[in-house]
Amino acid sequence: MFDSLKKKLQTIRTRFTSNIEEAAGVEPEPEAALFPEVEAVEEPIVATTPATRPEPLVTEKAVPEAQEKPTFFEKVKVLVREREVLLREKDIEEPLFELEMVLLENDVALPVTDEIIARMRNDLVGKHRKIGVSVDDLVVLTLRSALCGVLGDGLDLLQYIREHERPVKILFTGVNGTGKTTTVAKVGNYLQKNGFSVVIGAGDTFRAGAIEQIRVHADRLGIKVIQHQAGADPSAVLFDAVQYAKAHDIDVVLADTAGRFHNRANLMNQLEKIQRVMKPDLVVYVDEAVAGNDAVIRADEFNKAVGTDAIVLTKADMDPKGGAAISVAHTVGRPILFLGTGQGYDDIMPFSPRVVVDELLGDEA
Ligand SMILES: Nc1nc2c(ncn2[C@@H]2O[C@H](COP(=O)(O)OP(=O)(O)OP(=O)(O)O)[C@@H](O)[C@H]2O)c(=O)[nH]1
Numbered sequence: 001m002f003d004s005l006k007k008k009l010q011t012i013r014t015r016f017t018s019n020i021e022e023a024a025g026v027e028p029e030p031e032a033a034l035f036p037e038v039e040a041v042e043e044p045i046v047a048t049t050p051a052t053r054p055e056p057l058v059t060e061k062a063v064p065e066a067q068e069k070p071t072f073f074e075k076v077k078v079l080v081r082e083r084e085v086l087l088r089e090k091d092i093e094e095p096l097f098e099l100e101m102v103l104l105e106n107d108v109a110l111p112v113t114d115e116i117i118a119r120m121r122n123d124l125v126g127k128h129r130k131i132g133v134s135v136d137d138l139v140v141l142t143l144r145s146a147l148c149g150v151l152g153d154g155l156d157l158l159q160y161i162r163e164h165e166r167p168v169k170i171l172f173t174g175v176n177g178t179g180k181t182t183t184v185a186k187v188g189n190y191l192q193k194n195g196f197s198v199v200i201g202a203g204d205t206f207r208a209g210a211i212e213q214i215r216v217h218a219d220r221l222g223i224k225v226i227q228h229q230a231g232a233d234p235s236a237v238l239f240d241a242v243q244y245a246k247a248h249d250i251d252v253v254l255a256d257t258a259g260r261f262h263n264r265a266n267l268m269n270q271l272e273k274i275q276r277v278m279k280p281d282l283v284v285y286v287d288e289a290v291a292g293n294d295a296v297i298r299a300d301e302f303n304k305a306v307g308t309d310a311i312v313l314t315k316a317d318m319d320p321k322g323g324a325a326i327s328v329a330h331t332v333g334r335p336i337l338f339l340g341t342g343q344g345y346d347d348i349m350p351f352s353p354r355v356v357v358d359e360l361l362g363d364e365a
């Protein structure tokens, strides 16, 4: 997942680190003032040449004192740990530009890229930054905070369901073939495993074979499906699914729908009708991570057309770039709920910005 971006970020980390180390190196740090005895340690080393050795007593006297003092290596370590550096724009201009290019190449949307760069600049430039044991720590910390800043908070579906009146009604929308039906099945499986009862509404009455497809998934998972015949009004199907849930104390209704593009007026009107009739608690927009910027643009258009409460990005397992995952929440202003990570029922990951950033900044295997 996101391997291309991950590799590039490793390179960028190194670039930032070496630039900051360089900047720290030219800073007139008060090393001598902090540890004046560093010089005194160096003197006897020079004095060991037999021709210039003045008084052997100097080294003998130094031995008991040296035992109480830190060694030269320890002093240097402390110096590095204690060092503060004031970074200027020009110190990190180059790696910032490289980071910008890497993000854009990996399909991170332009405004989101700008936001990440601005956060990095704001965190690093013109401030006294303490350089820890490793400069890389500082870089990772800053990059982590910039990425988390645009990823938002995610949405914990289990907590959402616990806190809401049952049945919680979730409507899945999106363009054709992105993984809506598979996601409905995966989410059903995930909720059942977490102790919630589920019913699925077969709301795609449009595409041939769609009802049969969701039925096969649901049968495998032992989930009840409410269905009408092909061509029926999806609002009626989903209304029935909600009624069934109410009558049987089912916790969650998952509504599958036909794929549609936001500019197909009749299909979007149909979606609005579904919303009026079913009154979903959550409208979840599903798109595929591999679509990159297209997915982000479509998600935004869908949100403007019919509203969106959360986003699922499928096929993250096939996406080396990660641009959509990084951009979509910030662009649409709605959280990512899950990432789809494969074709199996368990291949779904509740979206946690922290876990995604760990994955991106983790050390390469
Ligand atoms: N690798 C991978 N494949 C996925 C994932 N999610 C769905 N797919 C595959 O994507 C294809 C389309 O999935 P569907 O669930 O039928 O997509 P849909 O959005 O319901 O399609 P329509 O109903 O035709 O609009 C199937 O082959 C799925 O197995 C995922 O997370 N990873």
Ligand SMILES: [Mg+2]
Residues within 6 Å of the ligand: 180, 181, 182, 204, 210, 256, 257, 258, 259
């Ligand atoms: Mg489908």
